[in-house]
């Protein structure tokens with residue numbers, strides 16, 4: 565699939581004054597027949613931002629991207645690119661480029677010609693083509709491979725050719741739909757750093773779709789977490805990770821202990837059925853008795869000797885049921901007497917050695933500090 569790149573902005577519109585966002589969505593909605601797959605959505609993406617859309621399969625990520633590119637017509641709402649409304653404006657007239665979920669290179673063309681293709685179609689002067697293609701290949705560190713055919717490249721190298729092709733026309737916005745999906749874990753990690761470096765170097769707004777939370781956390785300036793056509797939360801990677809707005813977000817980003825219960829705003833305590841009350845720092849506004857979730861990251865949970873106490877901490881008796889060694893950390897499973905199983909992550913080191921010496925089935929105390937836990941709504945945000 566060849567990317568679409570057009571440099572010229574929409575003809576006949578006044579240039580934006582002041583810093584307009586690269587992308588502005590207002591009430592953007594998409595239904596297929598009776599099936600609404602993107603709920604009315606408002607979103608501003610800043611110039612040069614690395615913005616990720618993260619969500620499970622089928623939540624509407626590609627549909628949202630296709631509306632921004634113009635491949636899909638919104639059911640309602642508006643899209644502005646760099647301050648210009650692009651309602652009814654064809655894809656090729658939008659100053660953007662999309663790298664699709666499944667891309668393909670031309671097998672009979674060299675790396676150089678694959679990257680040059682769109683520029684040739686647009687009859688860009690030869691000198692300029694050469695300058696731009698060489699710069700793009702340098703950016704993806706493939707200068708030495710210009711004469712190779714795609715068949716003689718590794719998967720990661722082919723991916724880089726596709727990236728070079730997506731940025732060679734210097735569009736204002738590049739949309740990337742799960743571009744690393746086909747690569748193995750090691751290559752994915754390498755490419756994540758490369759992509760971030762590249763985006764910084766070229767100063768293009770990136771809108772990046774993924775269902776891999778680690779990928780989103782690694783690369784993004786901001787992340788929108790999406791579920792069933794709705795944005796659940798928008799924030800920086802640390803905001804999303806440390807202060808998830810809902811149970812869905814907490815469970816989707818990183819691993820998290822999610823404990824059902826009810827909270828009493830008057831006493832500032834959270835009651836876990838069958839376990840008892842634990843202190844928490846903050847309780848969201850909710851009618852008394854509303855189901856809430858206490859979220860604690862495994863790396864915040866400490867495993868102490870039976871009966872041990874720490875200043876101001878939560879302490880719950882538990883049985884160590886399982887330990888899993890992951891190289892840089894140990895994950896242990898801890899069964900509270902009510903049957904709730906929590907996990908704790910202990911980085912390799914002294915604490916892990918002590919844990920390793922503890923037998924399965926041993927009685928321990930599970931502990932965390934109230935400030936390391938968060939009470940969040942159990943239901944999804946409306």
Ligand SMILES: Nc1ncnc2c1ncn2[C@@H]1O[C@H](COP(=O)(O)OP(=O)(O)OP(=O)(O)O)[C@@H](O)[C@H]1O
Pocket residue numbers: 596601619620621622623624625626627628775
């Ligand atoms: N042309 C279409 N006609 C009808 N339904 C569609 C169409 N395109 C997408 N859908 C539906 O819209 C929903 C969202 O699809 P979309 O491709 O946007 O999901 P996604 O988040 O990109 O998922 P994935 O991570 O699997 O790529 C799905 O339920 C899908 O079946």
Ligand SMILES: [Mg+2]
Pocket residue numbers: 625626627665741
């Ligand atoms: Mg998709």
